[in-house]
Amino acid sequence: MPKFIIKTGKYQGKKLKLPDRDITVGRDLECDIRVSDSDVSRMHCQIKIRDGKLFVDDLESRNGTFINDIAIQTETPLQAGDLLRIGPMVFELAGTKTKIKKPTNLEPDQAAPLSDDDISSWLSEEVTETETSTAGDTTVIPTSNMPPADSNPAPKSPKKKEYHSVAEEAADIIKQHWERVAQQKRESE
Numbered sequence: 001m002p003k004f005i006i007k008t009g010k011y012q013g014k015k016l017k018l019p020d021r022d023i024t025v026g027r028d029l030e031c032d033i034r035v036s037d038s039d040v041s042r043m044h045c046q047i048k049i050r051d052g053k054l055f056v057d058d059l060e061s062r063n064g065t066f067i068n069d070i071a072i073q074t075e076t077p078l079q080a081g082d083l084l085r086i087g088p089m090v091f092e093l094a095g096t097k098t099k100i101k102k103p104t105n106l107e108p109d110q111a112a113p114l115s116d117d118d119i120s121s122w123l124s125e126e127v128t129e130t131e132t133s134t135a136g137d138t139t140v141i142p143t144s145n146m147p148p149a150d151s152n153p154a155p156k157s158p159k160k161k162e163y164h165s166v167a168e169e170a171a172d173i174i175k176q177h178w179e180r181v182a183q184q185k186r187e188s189e
Helices: 116-124 166-188
Strands: 003-006 015-017 023-026 045-050 053-058 065-067 076-078 083-086 089-093 098-100 126-128
Touching (some): 053 065
Antiparallel strands (some): 003 015, 003 089, 023 045, 045 053, 053 076
């Protein structure tokens, strides 16, 4: 049975066991989990269990449903350690947290840039963490294993960008990669 750890409100720190069936969350009296707040729609979202995995589906709520501070548009899987935000309420899916695995396909003498498949594979691979983690844990990829930098790197902004989640940072990395690929293509033409 999956469990949520309530991260906000008067029940903060308490665990919420979920039944092995679809669950609706919202303000309506018929919802399985009721959140009495005007920021929560009557039928806000649905939590589904399929093949032992949890999925969240926003039910066209007015203020949206968020996983790790990213609004979901379609049915989205939840991983252990993910934060589900519904209005003012935040729930963490209990379980062993995972972190992104370092790329194993990088060789020190590799001169070619990483392909999209390489980036996708190491961003999507996960490893079970053996030590206790905190919300601020970061996987560091040693620069000695990275391919040589472009001779004309993109200009860096003087202000460091702050990310609210690993997914947001990964999306930015992929966006920068595509910009470099497009720039290299323009230069080669």
